[in-house]
Amino acid sequence: MPAIAVTDHGNLHGAVEFLREAKAIDLKPIIGMEAYVAPGRRTEKSGGGHSGNEHNFHLTLLAATGGGPQPHAALLARLP
Amino acid sequence: MIQTGVVKSQLAGAVVKVDFVCIAAVFTSEPRRGGTPVSSTHLITSRLTPNIPHRDRSGSRSEGTGRSRVVAGSRRPRVGRGPLASVIQSGILRSVIGAGIGLGPGLGSWYTGRDACPLCEIRRSPTLTPFDDPIRPRCLMSSRPFVHLHCHSHYSLLDGASKLPALVKRAKALGCQPSR
Numbered sequence: 001m002p003a004i005a006v007t008d009h010g011n012l013h014g015a016v017e018f019l020r021e022a023k024a025i026d027l028k029p030i031i032g033m034e035a036y037v038a039p040g041r042r043t044e045k046s047g048g049g050h051s052g053n054e055h056n057f058h059l060t061l062l063a064a065t066g067g068g069p070q071p072h073a074a075l076l077a078r079l080p
Numbered sequence: 081m082i083q084t085g086v087v088k089s090q091l092a093g094a095v096v097k098v099d100f101v102c103i104a105a106v107f108t109s110e111p112r113r114g115g116t117p118v119s120s121t122h123l124i125t126s127r128l129t130p131n132i133p134h135r136d137r138s139g140s141r142s143e144g145t146g147r148s149r150v151v152a153g154s155r156r157p158r159v160g161r162g163p164l165a166s167v168i169q170s171g172i173l174r175s176v177i178g179a180g181i182g183l184g185p186g187l188g189s190w191y192t193g194r195d196a197c198p199l200c201e202i203r204r205s206p207t208l209t210p211f212d213d214p215i216r217p218r219c220l221m222s223s224r225p226f227v228h229l230h231c232h233s234h235y236s237l238l239d240g241a242s243k244l245p246a247l248v249k250r251a252k253a254l255g256c257q258p259s260r
Contacts (some may be wrong), residue, residue, distance in 0.1 A: 004251040005229040006244065009236040014244050018233070021248045029248075030229065034236070060230055 007032035007060050012072055033072045056077040 004027060006018045015031045022029035029033065038056040039049030047053045062070045232240030233247060242250075 002252065004231060004248065005227070006231050006233050006247070008233055009239055011235055013184045014235040018244045020246070021245045025248060025252050027248055027252050030227075032229070034230070034232075055164045070093060074140070 003028035003030055005030035005032045005062055007034045009034050010036060012076065014034070014067060015069060030062055031069045031072070032060060033066070033076075034074065035059045035061055035072075 004022065006014055006029070008014055010033065012031070012033060018031065019029050036056060037059050038044060039047070039054035041048070042056070044056070047055055055079070061072055063072065193206070228251065231247065233242050233244050234240055
């Protein structure tokens with residue numbers, strides 16, 4: 001079955017629209033999100049963490065099951 | 081550098097249709113070992129149709145070996161280190177050379193018709209692997225099904241501009257077809 005994932009930067013704003021559009025033309029939607037992982041505070045742009053040299057990076061999360069988007073949303077809701 | 085086309089070759093008075101899969105121009109400014117200067121342009125035609133003799137441009141006849149006569153066994157033809165080498169890497173000049181040498185209309189119509197990739201619609205692509213299937217070369221995208229797992233819509237500010245209905249329809253039209 002054909003599929004496509006949409007992993008927007010740090011939000012799930014397009015998830016519902018994506019789900020509706022993909023199902024309408026028989027395409028499997030994979031809801032995703034491109035999260036940011038920061039070693040210390042999210043506002044730190046230089047190195048941080050334990051070694052002091054860890055940098056922030058992107059982390060692509062994909063929902064594997066029907067309950068997948070909810071942890072994404074929970075992560076988003078916990079952002080300071 | 082690797083292109084395909086069907087070139088009609090004159091063989092013993094009759095027109096014989098031969099499949100060429102690798103046509104490249106090699107420029108070199110260095111003399112070959114032994115002191116004999118190499119002419120500025122060599123046309124390398126790699127022929128995958130085995131055991132059919134054909135004539136090159138100078139008229140000499142050579143037996144087919146299934147691979148290129150000039151660069152036997154090598155997938156990528158050598159490009160000289162001369163000043164023109166970097167220019168030759170660009171496809172524009174190669175196509176001009178191909179058209180200028182006048183090998184027929186086949187060179188001007190590479191990757192048209194059945195030779196064009198039916199899925200990604202790329203007519204000339206460095207990902208093409210004609211050695212996998214010399215009769216019907218395909219690009220890697222059409223031979224290996226895959227799913228894009230990292231797409232951005234216009235909800236990714238500063239990073240995406242695709243609207244979701246158009247994105248989904250495009251994914252459906254390109255490659256994402258059932259039972260492939």
